[in-house]
Amino acid sequence: MKLIxxxxxxxxxxxxxxxxxxxxxxxxxxxxxxxxxxxxxxxLSASGGAGVQAAQFVAKLGAQAVxxxxxxxxxxxxxxxxxxxxxxxxxxxxxxxxxxxxxxxAGKLQKTEAATHAxxxxxxx
Amino acid sequence: MRIVVASGxxxxxxxxxxxxxxxxxxxREAVRVLDCDVEAPNAxxxxxxxxxxxxxxxxxxxVMDEALCTHCGKCAEVCEFHAIAVIGKKxxxxxxxxxxxxxxxxxxxxxxxxxxxxxxxxxESGMTASGVNFARGLMNVGEPMAVPIIRELKKWNPASLxxxxxxxxxxxxxxxxxxxxxxxxxxxxESAPRNGIEIRDAxxxxxxxxxxxxRGADFLLLVTEPTPFGLHDLKQVASIARELxxxxxxxxxxDGIGDDAVEKYCAENGLPILMKIPMERRxxxxxxxxxxxxxxxxxxxxxxxxxxxxxxxxxxx
Numbered sequence: 001m002k003l004i005x006x007x008x009x010x011x012x013x014x015x016x017x018x019x020x021x022x023x024x025x026x027x028x029x030x031x032x033x034x035x036x037x038x039x040x041x042x043x044l045s046a047s048g049g050a051g052v053q054a055a056q057f058v059a060k061l062g063a064q065a066v067x068x069x070x071x072x073x074x075x076x077x078x079x080x081x082x083x084x085x086x087x088x089x090x091x092x093x094x095x096x097x098x099x100x101x102x103x104x105x106a107g108k109l110q111k112t113e114a115a116t117h118a119x120x121x122x123x124x125x
Numbered sequence: 126m127r128i129v130v131a132s133g134x135x136x137x138x139x140x141x142x143x144x145x146x147x148x149x150x151x152x153r154e155a156v157r158v159l160d161c162d163v164e165a166p167n168a169x170x171x172x173x174x175x176x177x178x179x180x181x182x183x184x185x186x187x188v189m190d191e192a193l194c195t196h197c198g199k200c201a202e203v204c205e206f207h208a209i210a211v212i213g214k215k216x217x218x219x220x221x222x223x224x225x226x227x228x229x230x231x232x233x234x235x236x237x238x239x240x241x242x243x244x245x246x247x248x249e250s251g252m253t254a255s256g257v258n259f260a261r262g263l264m265n266v267g268e269p270m271a272v273p274i275i276r277e278l279k280k281w282n283p284a285s286l287x288x289x290x291x292x293x294x295x296x297x298x299x300x301x302x303x304x305x306x307x308x309x310x311x312x313x314x315e316s317a318p319r320n321g322i323e324i325r326d327a328x329x330x331x332x333x334x335x336x337x338x339x340r341g342a343d344f345l346l347l348v349t350e351p352t353p354f355g356l357h358d359l360k361q362v363a364s365i366a367r368e369l370x371x372x373x374x375x376x377x378x379x380d381g382i383g384d385d386a387v388e389k390y391c392a393e394n395g396l397p398i399l400m401k402i403p404m405e406r407r408x409x410x411x412x413x414x415x416x417x418x419x420x421x422x423x424x425x426x427x428x429x430x431x432x433x434x435x436x437x438x439x440x441x442x
Contacts, residue, residue, distance in 0.1 A: 049207025049222040056201065056210050074219055082212035119221070 018069025021050030051075030133358025135329035149429030160261035184225025193237035200229035
C-alpha cells in the first residue's frame with residue numbers, strides 16, 4: 001500500500017510531524033517493498049486552505065492512506081472522497097517516519113472516520 | 126472629493142467627527158456619508174436617515190455543473206485560496222475558503238461553473254432630514270470577512286439616491302433660511318462648485334477593512350486622542366496612508382488629557398493637525414445621548430466648515 005506519513009525532514013529517520021496541512025514534508029512509502037521518497041509540502045506556507053492543498057498534493061502522489069496526527073475538516077473532506085484512508089499516529093512520542101511505518105505494518109494505528117478538530121480561521125481576509 | 130475618517134483606535138471620535146463634518150458640509154455641498162464600519166455601524170444613530178433602500182450583498186461562490194465538468198483541475202489550480210479541490214472524478218468546493226474572485230469561472234474551459242450569491246450582509250441607504258445622502262453596510266453576525274461588503278457599499282448607487290442628490294440643493298436652500306448660523310459668506314457661495322463630498326466613516330483597526338475603506342480616497346482625516354493608546358494606533362493608520370499615498374490631516378479629540386506625544390509625532394512626521402476638540406463634559410454628555418457635536422455645540426459648525434475648507438485647499442494644492 002502506498003502510504004503518506006507527515007514528517008518534518010527528508011529521510012525515513014526524520015521526525016513524524018503530527019500536523020497534516022501544515023506538515024513540513026511528506027514521506028511516500030510503499031508498505032510492502034519499503035521504497036520511499038520525500039516531498040516538501042506545498043501547502044506549508046499557504047495563507048489558507050492548507051488542508052485542501054496538502055490533500056490534493058498527496059492524492060496526486062498516488063497515496064492510498066495517510067498517517068498524521070490530526071485532520072481538519074477541509075483535509076478530511078478532500079481526502080475522504082479521494083478514497084484515501086486516514087490513520088492517526090501518537091503525537092509527542094518523538095517517533096520517526098520509520099517508527100510510524102512499523103506501527104502501521106503492525107496494525108497498531110487507528111483509522112479516523114471524521115475530522116479530528118474544528119477548522120482554522122479559513123482564509124477570508 | 127472623498128474623505129475618509131479613520132483612527133486605528135476605537136472610540137477616539139471617528140463618528141463624532143464624520144457626522145459633524147457631514148452636517149457642516151451639507152450646508153453648501155451635496156454630501157454622501159458611507160458608514161464603512163460594517164461590523165458595528167452607528168453613524169445612523171446620530172444622523173437619523175430614512176433608510177428606505179436595501180440590498181443584500183456578499184460574494185459569488187462557484188457552483189459546479191457535474192454533467193459538464195471534465196475534472197481537468199484548472200479551477201483548482203487557479204484558486205489562490207485552495208477553495209476548490211479536484212480529486213479523481215470529483216470537484217469539491219469549500220465555500221468558507223472562497224473569496225469570490227471569480228477566477229475559476231473565468232478559466233473553466235467547459236463553462237461548467239455558474240455563480241451564486243452568498244449573502245454576507247446588507248446595504249441600506251436613505252436621506253437624512255438635513256439632506257445628507259446616507260448609506261451603510263451591515264455585516265451578518267458570524268461572517269468573517271467585511272471587505273466585500275465595504276467594496277459593494279462604495280460602489281452602490283441606488284436610483285433613489287441619484288434622484289435624492291438633485292433634491293439636495295433644495296434642502297440646502299431651506300437650511301440656509303432656517304439656520305442663522307450659516308453665515309452670509311457661506312450662503313453667498315452660490316457659484317461654488319458642488320462637486321459633492323463623500324465622507325467615509327472607517328472601522329477601527331488597521332487591517333483589511335480599513336485599507337478597503339481608504340482605497341480610492343482623496344483625503345484621510347485621522348482622529349486621535351493625546352494618549353499613548355491614541356498615538357500607538359495613529360502610527361499604524363498613518364503608515365497605511367503612506368503606503369496608499371493618501372493625503373493626511375489629524376484631528377485631536379479630547380484635547381487636554383494625556384500628554385503631548387501625539388503633537389510631537391505629528392510635527393516630526395509632517396502630519397498637519399487640522400483641528401483640536403477639547404475634552405469637555407458637555408460634549409461627552411451630548412454624544413452619549415445621541416446628539417452630534419455640531420448640534421450640541423453649534424459654535425463648532427464654523428470650525429467644521431473651516432476644516433472642510435482646509436481639506437479642500439490641501440487636496441487642490
